[in-house]
Amino acid sequence: MASDGIDVNSSSLGFLSSDILKEGIRPFLMTSYVWDAFVNGKVLEPKTYDKSVLTFWVNTTLEKLFNGMPFPKHLDKESTIRRIRNEVIRELSSCDLEKFIKKVDPQEIEAFINKMQVEGETQFGKFIEFFRNEEFPPILWMELQRFKDVYLEASLFLMERIGAFFRRYKKSSAHLRKPRISRIFRELIYSFFNSIFNFIRVLFFVEIWSSKDIEDLFKKEKELSLKNVDEATLEAVIIPFHDSTNQLIMALYKFNKKAAKSDFNDPVGWALKQLVYQAGT
Amino acid sequence: MPSNNGKININLIKSFCTLTPDANIILHFIFEEEHFKLKVDHFLSLISSGEIPCEIMPGVNREVTKRLFSAVKTYINICRFIKSWIKEHIKDPTDIIINKDVLQFFEDAFSDLFSSHRRMGLRYRDIRVVEDALVNLLYRDIQGNVKISLEDFFRKAEDQLSKKFEDFSYRQSIFASKINANILRETDILPVTRTLETILENKCGIRDAEDRSQLGETISRMYQTNRWYGFVSTDYTHIINHRREIEKYTQLIVDDPLYILYHLDKAVNTCIHPRESATKRKIPYGEFVRFSSWPGIV
Numbered sequence: 001m002a003s004d005g006i007d008v009n010s011s012s013l014g015f016l017s018s019d020i021l022k023e024g025i026r027p028f029l030m031t032s033y034v035w036d037a038f039v040n041g042k043v044l045e046p047k048t049y050d051k052s053v054l055t056f057w058v059n060t061t062l063e064k065l066f067n068g069m070p071f072p073k074h075l076d077k078e079s080t081i082r083r084i085r086n087e088v089i090r091e092l093s094s095c096d097l098e099k100f101i102k103k104v105d106p107q108e109i110e111a112f113i114n115k116m117q118v119e120g121e122t123q124f125g126k127f128i129e130f131f132r133n134e135e136f137p138p139i140l141w142m143e144l145q146r147f148k149d150v151y152l153e154a155s156l157f158l159m160e161r162i163g164a165f166f167r168r169y170k171k172s173s174a175h176l177r178k179p180r181i182s183r184i185f186r187e188l189i190y191s192f193f194n195s196i197f198n199f200i201r202v203l204f205f206v207e208i209w210s211s212k213d214i215e216d217l218f219k220k221e222k223e224l225s226l227k228n229v230d231e232a233t234l235e236a237v238i239i240p241f242h243d244s245t246n247q248l249i250m251a252l253y254k255f256n257k258k259a260a261k262s263d264f265n266d267p268v269g270w271a272l273k274q275l276v277y278q279a280g281t
Numbered sequence: 282m283p284s285n286n287g288k289i290n291i292n293l294i295k296s297f298c299t300l301t302p303d304a305n306i307i308l309h310f311i312f313e314e315e316h317f318k319l320k321v322d323h324f325l326s327l328i329s330s331g332e333i334p335c336e337i338m339p340g341v342n343r344e345v346t347k348r349l350f351s352a353v354k355t356y357i358n359i360c361r362f363i364k365s366w367i368k369e370h371i372k373d374p375t376d377i378i379i380n381k382d383v384l385q386f387f388e389d390a391f392s393d394l395f396s397s398h399r400r401m402g403l404r405y406r407d408i409r410v411v412e413d414a415l416v417n418l419l420y421r422d423i424q425g426n427v428k429i430s431l432e433d434f435f436r437k438a439e440d441q442l443s444k445k446f447e448d449f450s451y452r453q454s455i456f457a458s459k460i461n462a463n464i465l466r467e468t469d470i471l472p473v474t475r476t477l478e479t480i481l482e483n484k485c486g487i488r489d490a491e492d493r494s495q496l497g498e499t500i501s502r503m504y505q506t507n508r509w510y511g512f513v514s515t516d517y518t519h520i521i522n523h524r525r526e527i528e529k530y531t532q533l534i535v536d537d538p539l540y541i542l543y544h545l546d547k548a549v550n551t552c553i554h555p556r557e558s559a560t561k562r563k564i565p566y567g568e569f570v571r572f573s574s575w576p577g578i579v
Contacts, residue, residue, distance in 0.1 A: 132439075134361065137354065138353055138354065138357035138439075139350050139353050139354065141443075142353060142442075142443045142446045142447075145443055145447075146446065146447050146450060149447065235347070235350075238350070239343065239346055239347075242346055242450065243342070243346070243464070245450070246450060246453060246454040246457070247454075247464075249450070249451060249454035249455075250454045250455075250457055250458045253454065253455060253458045254458070262313075262445075262448035262449075262451070262452060263448075264312050264313070264445070264448075266441075267413070267414040267415075267417040267418050267421075268414055268418065268438065268441040268442055268444075268445055269445050269448075270413075270414065271356060271410050271411055271413065271414035271442075272352055272353075272356070272442065272445045272446070272449065273312050274410040275351070275352030275355050275356060275407060275410055275411075276308065276312075276348045276349060276351075276352045276449075277308070277348075278352075278404070278406060278407060278410070279347070279348040279351040279352055279355075280304075280344065280348055280491070
């Protein structure tokens with residue numbers, strides 16, 4: 001699958017630059033940006049990118065990410081996770097993050113993120129298109145499509161808030177006063193992170209179940225398919241993904257109570273309704 | 282307990298009870314079912330007016346989502362079958378511009394599917410539903426003089442489903458928001474024992490395993506939190522008609538939204554919590570749930 005989004009083709013990114021996981025990087029970068037702005041009250045806070053912090057983060061995140069995720073019989077779960085963790089940590093160690101942070105002009109971060117969002121929308125569309133064939137269950141592209149819409153709405157909302165902080169405390173765009181976060185806003189940030197986490201979990205799932213063996217998993221190019229994955233196995237990741245997107249909708253709804261009207265009387269809506277009712281009988 | 286001038290004591294219910302909806306309440310809300318509108322609205326107003334705590338059981342949430350997934354899978358599989366049948370027996374759908382003759386292709390493709398549906402793991406009535414929708418869409422496009430290829434027509438049919446999928450999920454989330462519900466995870470519920478499942482099946486007459494599992498989760502939660510729980514449903518056949526037995530053997534209150542508060546009011550007016558009440562009524566609640574897996578309770 002070709003992907004020409006943000007430039008993550010650096011050789012140091014190795015495993016993470018596999019075409020499918022690359023799409024997870026953009027949302028992932030948003031989490032550290034939002035985290036820095038709202039939790040640290042700064043953007044590009046060096047302590048967020050400290051190697052020991054990142055290593056700790058990788059360990060705990062991967063543990064949570066693979067918890068409850070079914071693995072194919074031909075891959076040993078424990079050793080595969082160990083190998084993934086080592087690869088990620090090795091790659092992080094080879095990047096000079098401090099140098100990278102110093103190089104970025106904080107004044108341009110907002111513009112950069114906005115540009116990334118616009119590019120992301122197109123890229124994401126292409127990415128979803130890739131899953132729209134018989135190699136993948138149809139629910140996958142529909143969930144990804146839905147995630148895209150909700151994720152973009154949420155990140156736009158968060159970016160507006162961060163922008164407002166920038167404007168209010170414009171002593172230096174890189175140094176915000178630590179904002180006070182309300183309970184519902186905290187819920188929104190948590191749901192935002194959780195939905196991205198579940199999105200990345202789905203990407204790992206596709207990679208893992210498409211790999212013939214452990215070496216195949218670390219190849220950048222391979223045939224991706226979930227044709228041989230049974231329903232129960234898929235549900236172990238797709239239901240939490242569905243729930244996490246719903247949770248994000250609920251958190252956004254507290255700020256923007258959009259009308260929940262919808263029409264299930266047109267032919268397709270009617271069919272969906274009948275099939276849902278008939279599904280349990 | 283002082284009487285409340287013949288009124289239901291909402292404040293007491295708010296303090297000592299939790300409501301939990303069945304999947305059919307959520308589905309009626311999502312689809313805005315005219316037939317159940319009054320019941321669903323009544324349920325929503327009960328919660329919002331009294332701020333009664335509400336929880337959605339993991340099994341109920343899972344059932345709603347799994348029904349949606351199953352519906353999507355059926356619809357797309359049928360679309361894909363029809364498309365590949367036309368490709369095999371007529372010509373590539375990319376090379377066909379839709380017109381009235383396509384109706385004949387659909388009729389033939391569907392009749393072939395009806396004769397082989399069991400082999401493909403599809404149900405007759407599901408195929409009928411998708412046929413109704415697709416032919417309706419096709420007819421509208423033909424009569425509306427829409428000039429697209431048959432390939433694009435199928436894509437459009439999938440896109441429309443994707444839109445409905447989003448609408449469904451949006452309303453699923455909004456339902457939880459409107460009742461300010463806590464959506465529980467499996468880990469929030471103490472495991473239910475075989476004893477409780479047997480009681481629900483043999484003494485309460487709950488034949489469906491999924492219904493038993495959801496009622497079991499609610500009973501577990503009731504004894505775990507020691508609050509009275511009201512399981513709200515519109516399913517008389519499988520659930521509500523068995524409400525007396527369920528209450529007798531487990532103390533769980535199960536009813537239609539119209540009557541649920543009346544029964545919860547009766548429960549709170551006993552002035553005792555579910556565990557104490559169970560002990561008094563010699564209901565062996567300790568055998569229903571694996572309390573040992575929860576350090577808070579011995």
